[in-house]
Amino acid sequence: MANVAALPIMLKSLRLACIGTHWQTLAKKATAERWVPEHYLAELCAMELATREDKRLQRYHKESGLPPGKTLASFDFSALEGVSLQQINALIQNPHWVEQGENLLLFGASGIGKTHLASSIGYGLVEAGIRVKFSSATHMVQELQQAKQNLGLAEALVKLDKFTVLILDDLGYVKKTAQETSVLFELIAHRYERGTLIITSNQAFKDWDHLFDDSIMTVAAIDRLVHHATIMNCEGESYRRKASLKRMASTQ
Known part of the structure; x- marks a missing residue:
């Protein structure tokens, strides 16, 4: 079983910077609102994808x-x-x-x-x-x-x-x-x-x-x-x- 304490390191290795920043805060919200695990995972992935898209557009604007x-x-x-x-x-x-x-x-x-x-x-x-x-x-x-x-x-x-x-x-x-x-x-x-x-x-x-x-x-x-x-x-x-x-x- 994976050690939760190692999660930040694993997320960094996977280059999931946005998830690494927000997973704990979102976990508290998920617990308070009784989300199912799939909902929590989907929200994290959506945040990561949105952040990557923003950075990609910023890079495209800069290089244009x-x-x-x-x-x-x-x-x-x-x-x-x-x-x-x-x-x-x-x-x-x-x-x-x-x-x-x-x-x-x-x-x-x-x-x-x-x-x-x-x-x-x-x-x-x-x-x-x-x-x-x-x-x-x-x-x-x-x-x-x-x-x-x-x-x-x-x-x-x-x-x-x-x-x-x-x-x-x-x-x-x-x-x-x-x-x-x-x-x-x-x-x-x-x-x-x-x-x-x-x-x-x-x-x-x-x-x-x-x-x-x-x-x-x-x-x-x-x-x-x-x-x-x-x-x-x-x-x-x-x-x-x-x-x-x-x-x-x-x-x-």
Whole structure:
């Protein structure tokens, strides 16, 4: 028969930290309310699972790199055309498209909220237990380029596979060099039908020859991105411009 005095040690060995913290307090309640053993055990397990889920979501939020504050609750849809709250909610609440490795492409002029929209979706997916990684496209390409120079590109791409969703912000600002073109295409090809890409860009497909110095590569990249994709064209006035005009007006 197991010694009850050894229970804390056994729980620690089993990595049941929450149960180790609360079993005694809950045992007093169970005794007072005359719970059956199964009820007591179920309550302990439920507490352990809830704590683990909270910690998992905290870890997912921390590793996501999502911009602080850019959530769905803080986005103003009244200033935007082409995308609605209902569409974004549908993408968050029904993430089957993520499970199938489909992509989301957000196009529109600078300053109208594409980054905020992408981040909002990212936050919603994290809350649904989906691992997300946000990065500017330029930063991601630079990291992959460095990995390639160190002969570790394949390993770096595989490491990104742990993220079900990869958000690449401002793709249009990636410099057109042979090195950056190469790793960007390899990333797109690697994720094809394997993991979801959410991409924001202020350049339409017809201008993507500025991203890739080879027309064949441009077509191949676009083909892989759009094969399983939702495409949203965002229209509206730049909120940064409106904010600037408002500040100028207030100082006059």
